[in-house]
Amino acid sequence: MRWSRLFVPTLRDAPGDAEFASHKLLVRGGFIRQLQSGHYSMLPLGFRVHEKVTQVIRDEINAIGGQEMSLPIMHPASLWQASGRWDSVGDELFRLTDRKGADQALAMTHEEAFTSVFAEVSSYKQLPMIWYHFKTKLRDELRPKAGLLRVREFVMKDSYSFDVDETGLDVQFQAHHQAYSTIFSRLGLDALPVQASSGSMGGSDSIEFVVPAVAGEDDIAICRSCDYAANIERATSQIAAVDDGAGAAETTRFPTPGVRTIAALEEVDGGAPADRQIKTLVMNLDGELTLVLVRGDHNLVEQKLIDHTGAVVAEPAEADAIRAALGASPGSLGAVGVSGLRIIADPALQGRVNMTTGANEDDWHLSGVDVDRDIAVDEWVDVRGVEAGEGCPNCGQPLELVRAIEVGHIFKLGRKYTEGFGITVLDQNGKAVVPIMGSYGIGVGRAMAAVVEVHHDDNGIVWPTVIAPFEAVITVVKVKDEPSMQLAEQLYAELQAAGIDVVLDDRDARAGVKFTDAELCGIPFRLTIGPKGLESGQLEFVTRTTGDKQDVAIADAAALIIDSVEGSR
RNA sequence: CGGGACGUGGCGCAGCUCGGUAGCGCACCUGCUUUGGGAGCAGGGGGUCGGGAGUUCAAAUCUCCCCGUCCCGACCA
Numbered sequence: 001m002r003w004s005r006l007f008v009p010t011l012r013d014a015p016g017d018a019e020f021a022s023h024k025l026l027v028r029g030g031f032i033r034q035l036q037s038g039h040y041s042m043l044p045l046g047f048r049v050h051e052k053v054t055q056v057i058r059d060e061i062n063a064i065g066g067q068e069m070s071l072p073i074m075h076p077a078s079l080w081q082a083s084g085r086w087d088s089v090g091d092e093l094f095r096l097t098d099r100k101g102a103d104q105a106l107a108m109t110h111e112e113a114f115t116s117v118f119a120e121v122s123s124y125k126q127l128p129m130i131w132y133h134f135k136t137k138l139r140d141e142l143r144p145k146a147g148l149l150r151v152r153e154f155v156m157k158d159s160y161s162f163d164v165d166e167t168g169l170d171v172q173f174q175a176h177h178q179a180y181s182t183i184f185s186r187l188g189l190d191a192l193p194v195q196a197s198s199g200s201m202g203g204s205d206s207i208e209f210v211v212p213a214v215a216g217e218d219d220i221a222i223c224r225s226c227d228y229a230a231n232i233e234r235a236t237s238q239i240a241a242v243d244d245g246a247g248a249a250e251t252t253r254f255p256t257p258g259v260r261t262i263a264a265l266e267e268v269d270g271g272a273p274a275d276r277q278i279k280t281l282v283m284n285l286d287g288e289l290t291l292v293l294v295r296g297d298h299n300l301v302e303q304k305l306i307d308h309t310g311a312v313v314a315e316p317a318e319a320d321a322i323r324a325a326l327g328a329s330p331g332s333l334g335a336v337g338v339s340g341l342r343i344i345a346d347p348a349l350q351g352r353v354n355m356t357t358g359a360n361e362d363d364w365h366l367s368g369v370d371v372d373r374d375i376a377v378d379e380w381v382d383v384r385g386v387e388a389g390e391g392c393p394n395c396g397q398p399l400e401l402v403r404a405i406e407v408g409h410i411f412k413l414g415r416k417y418t419e420g421f422g423i424t425v426l427d428q429n430g431k432a433v434v435p436i437m438g439s440y441g442i443g444v445g446r447a448m449a450a451v452v453e454v455h456h457d458d459n460g461i462v463w464p465t466v467i468a469p470f471e472a473v474i475t476v477v478k479v480k481d482e483p484s485m486q487l488a489e490q491l492y493a494e495l496q497a498a499g500i501d502v503v504l505d506d507r508d509a510r511a512g513v514k515f516t517d518a519e520l521c522g523i524p525f526r527l528t529i530g531p532k533g534l535e536s537g538q539l540e541f542v543t544r545t546t547g548d549k550q551d552v553a554i555a556d557a558a559a560l561i562i563d564s565v566e567g568s569r
Numbered sequence: 570c571g572g573g574a575c576g577u578g579g580c581g582c583a584g585c586u587c588g589g590u591a592g593c594g595c596a597c598c599u600g601c602u603u604u605g606g607g608a609g610c611a612g613g614g615g616g617u618c619g620g621g622a623g624u625u626c627a628a629a630u631c632u633c634c635c636c637g638u639c640c641c642g643a644c645c646a
Contacts, residue, residue, distance in 0.1 A: 012595055014580040014605070017639045028580095038639065140572085147642080262645060280646055292644090300644055315570095316644050330646045358646060477605055512606035519606095530605055540605080 001470070003505040005208060007044050007383045009033075010517050011496040011528075022452035023147025025461050029521045031469075037472045038144025038152030047523060050155070052467040053187060053444050054134055057157045060394040063111035064175040066159055067129040071113045073136055075112055077103035079112045083420050088312050094138045098427075106138040114160045115417040118435070124164045124427045127435065132159030134444065143174040145389035147216055149405065155445060161438040162418075164427055169436045171414055173205065177438045180209050182418055183442065188464035189409055194220050195230040197303050198325065199348045206234075206411035213453040218318045221386050227399035233303035236382060237399055238391030239348060242275050248355030248368030250391070251336060260331030262296045273355065278349060278357035278369065282322045285311040285342075289325050291335050291346040292383060293375070299385040305344070308381045318368060326360045334358035335375045336366055343516040405450045413437040451488045461522030462544055465568040472504040473560050475522045477511045477530030487554065490530045494558045500565050519544065525564050527557055 007030070014024035026032045029442035033048035042050050058068065080086035080093070086105070094106035105114065114131055139158045144151050161172035177193065184191035189211050190520065196208040210220055222228070228237070254270040262279060263554060266270045274276055277296030282289060283305065290309075294300055307316050319329060325341060327335055334357035335343050351353075355369040371377070388401040415434045418424075424432035448467075455462040465471055472495065476488045495502040503523070505514045511530070518526050527539040538551035541560060552560050 009579080009596095010607095016581070017575085018641085034638090078637090142643085143640095235574080260646070265646090277646095279644095281644060282646080294645090297646085298645090302644070314644095316646095328646095331645050410576085475605095479613050480604095494612075510603095510604060510606085510608065515606050528605070532605055 001503045003473075004507045006503070008521065009518070010520055011470050011541055018147065020146045020149070020453065021445070021456050022215065022512075025034075025421040025435065025452055025456055025520070026147060026449065029461055031521075032148065035569070037377070038141060038149060038150070040151065040153075042445075045363045046448075047450055048469040049463070049467050050124055050444055053274035053447055054155075054157070057442055057444070058134075058465060060150050060179040060186075061130070061132055061157065061159055064172075064179050064434055065128075066132045068131045068132055068134075069117075071107075071110055071117070073107050073138070073534075075105045075113060078115060080105050081538050083112050083115075083417055085112070091310055092139050092141070094140050099163060107135070108137055108139045108277065108470065109156075109439075109441070110135065110158055111160065111413065111417050111437075115423065117419050118162055118418070119421065119423055121162070121435075122425055123427055124433075127162055127164050127425065128168050129162045129171060130159055130439075131162075146449075147376065148445040149215060150217065153555065154441050154443055156214060156441050158439065158441045160372065160440070163438075164433055165424065165434060166436060169438055172412060177207065178427060179258075180408050180410060180440075180442070182284050182564075184209055184211075186464075186466055188467075189407060189447070190454075192220070192229055192404070194222075194404075195234050195235040195408065197231060197307050206409070207517075208241055208406050209408035209410075211450045212402045212404045212452060213450065214403055215449075215453050216403040216405040216566055218406050220402050221399045222402055223395060223399055226392060226395040228268075228392050228394045228399075232385055232401070233301055233307075235279070235286070235386045235399070236393045237386040238393060238396055240354070244352055244354040247370050250372075251368045251374060253359050253364055253366055255363060256332075257363045259365070264357065265296075265365065270324075270365075272367065276352075278352075278355050278371070280358055280377075281334055282317040282325070282333065284313070284315050284317040284321070285309055286313055288342065289317055289321060289438055290342045290344060291338060293335055293343065293349055293377070294384050295346065295348045298346065300383055300479045300525075301385040302552060304381070304383045306405065308344070308379075308383070328358065328360045332358040332360065332362045332364060334369075335377075336360075336362055337367055337374070339376060342379075343375065343377050344379045344381050345371070345375070345385065347380050347382055348384060350380060361438050366438060377423050381423055402556055405446065405453065406440045407450050408438040408440075411438065413439045455522075459518035463522040463524065465524045465565060468522060468524050470523050471501040471565045471569075472525040472527065473503050473518045474527045475505045475511070475514045475518060475526055477514075477528060477532075479506055479508045481531055483534050484529050484531060491527070491529070491558055491561075498558070498562050500562060504563075523563055524568060529563060543547055 009030040011028045014028050016025040032040045034040055083374050083400045096104050104133040134157050138153055141152050163169045191206050191209040191211050196206045217234040221230050258269050259265050259268050274297035279294050279296050280293040283292050302314050349371050353370045356367045359366045390396045392399050415436050418435045424434055454460050472487050476484050492504045522545045526542045539557050541552045542549050
């Protein structure tokens with residue numbers, strides 16, 4: 001490829017609305033352009049990287065027996081109705097109506113579609129199956145952000161495994177686990193496998209691969225002493241018991257004028273420290289008001305609540321609804337004596353006495369609350385967010401919280417879809433069994449962005465060779481100098497013949513411009529050809545990762561590049 | 570959905586307070602000089618000032634509505 005013919009619109013300044021390194025650099029380097037919020041065009045360089053990331057993933061999924069195919073993006077509503085997700089996924093699913101009036105869905109994942117194809121498989125002898133495709137997904141995200149990191153339209157590799165039994169599923173799950181580790185490592189990502197919530201997909205074992213980075217959107221609890229790592233949506237911890245003293249015989253109402261917050265209740269006469277208060281949250285779970293109780297200094301993790309209840313929508317209840325149900329406004333709420341509402345409480349409250357909470361009357365609170373005695377808890381459920389420094393659930397050592405980008409997710413789907421679609425295969429005994437599924441995804445564009453987040457410097461992107469838009473660039477300092485161009489053409493041909501993905505920078509521009517662009521775009525190796533080098537017989541060879549410059553004899557240049565590229569693939 | 574900010578040539582910005590018919594840097598085109606780290610000089614092209622309505626003799630500027638984009642929050646009782 002000749003740079004003079006390439007469309008690489010590099011920019012000196014990043015767009016003003018770009019915040020994160022990957023966003024800025026991918027735009028500045030001419031890799032991507034935004035069409036609208038959450039939708040990006042892949043320009044030639046971006047597309048090259050995207051294709052290379054795709055190929056790495058393809059290699060590794062093929063290596064574990066994956067069969068690549070390609071399923072549609074537009075699905076009939078009936079398919080999603082059959083799985084129940086037409087109603088359960090909410091507004092994230094793009095829906096449209098065709099001219100015949102038929103409802104259609106734009107796929108956000110392909111569980112249903114793959115399962116429908118699987119209906120033709122009828123014998124255990126054909127199992128296991130690992131099927132996958134690279135396909136554009138559409139999701140009406142609440143808030144697209146950070147360039148390629150969170151978008152509404154993106155290509156995902158999603159694979160699905162089908163097995164006769166759990167043991168088989170375990171094998172596929174482990175195979176994917178291993179394949180993902182290899183993929184991310186080849187991409188230059190230190191991806192950490194962490195326990196995760198399986199969200200609306202349903203399923204049991206769920207592991208996310210995350211890359212620690214400031215641009216991330218996930219909080220991960222990590223133990224440095226053992227191998228515990230979990231998404232905050234799933235993480236648990238050991239916490240010290242709180243000394244409540246002796247329990248009171250009965251609750252006491254006391255006035256708390258103007259007190260609306262946990263902090264204020266700590267200060268007021270008759271108040272209590274946060275860890276001896278009960279925080280009463282009124283949540284609207286698919287229209288049903290539910291009281292969720294956590295310790296005053298704890299935070300609710302909505303995902304935990306959703307995972308437990310299966311609710312589609314979980315949001316704080318409206319103030320009006322709260323007042324109608326409990327007779328008071330937020331700030332004075334409590335669960336003591338409440339009946340007729342579902343009450344979910346965090347285990348950190350179990351057995352606690354002498355607690356303080358709202359009295360369900362504005363400006364009044366209760367003290368001396370004995371949780372087991374005074375509150376009709378329906379379910380004890382861990383809904384609390386862990387905090388940094390709390391004890392690891394495995395070894396008790398302090399947990400650390402880190403921001404991370406989720407780059408991959410594997411989980412055991414179970415039989416939700418096969419069962420829902422009435423799919424069975426015959427086992428060895430001729431008996432019909434419902435196959436069990438696994439589901440495994442990697443977002444290609446997000447992986448790209450994650451690589452940039454981790455691999456860049458002041459001069460631009462530093463791509464790992466395997467996914468760099470080009471493996472090497474031959475920079476011709478003075479294009480009009482005949483001997484320079486002649487040598488460049490010769491080396492260019494030689495490298496291409498050797499299978500090197502090389503670009504010849506033959507633009508009639510100043511050397512500095514070409515050097516800067518090569519660095520911004522992150523091309524791993526650069527050979528500079530100019531009159532100076534021709535005269536001395538030594539060409540300059542630069543390695544992007546280290547910035548190291550070395551002189552190489554003209555005759556040795558090709559071999560050096562080939563070795564360097566091959567050694568870093 | 571709530572809160573905040575922003576919207577002026579491809580990119581980055583000024584102009585808006587105090588209305589008078591649009592400017593700077595980069596990029597682009599032509600010429601000359603230059604040429605090993607984002608060249609210099611000269612000339613040139615390109616803008617419905619996000620859109621609509623209103624106020625006014627006159628609107629990028631003031632008012633209202635809408636749209637778009639970015640950030641924060643999505644819960645702290």
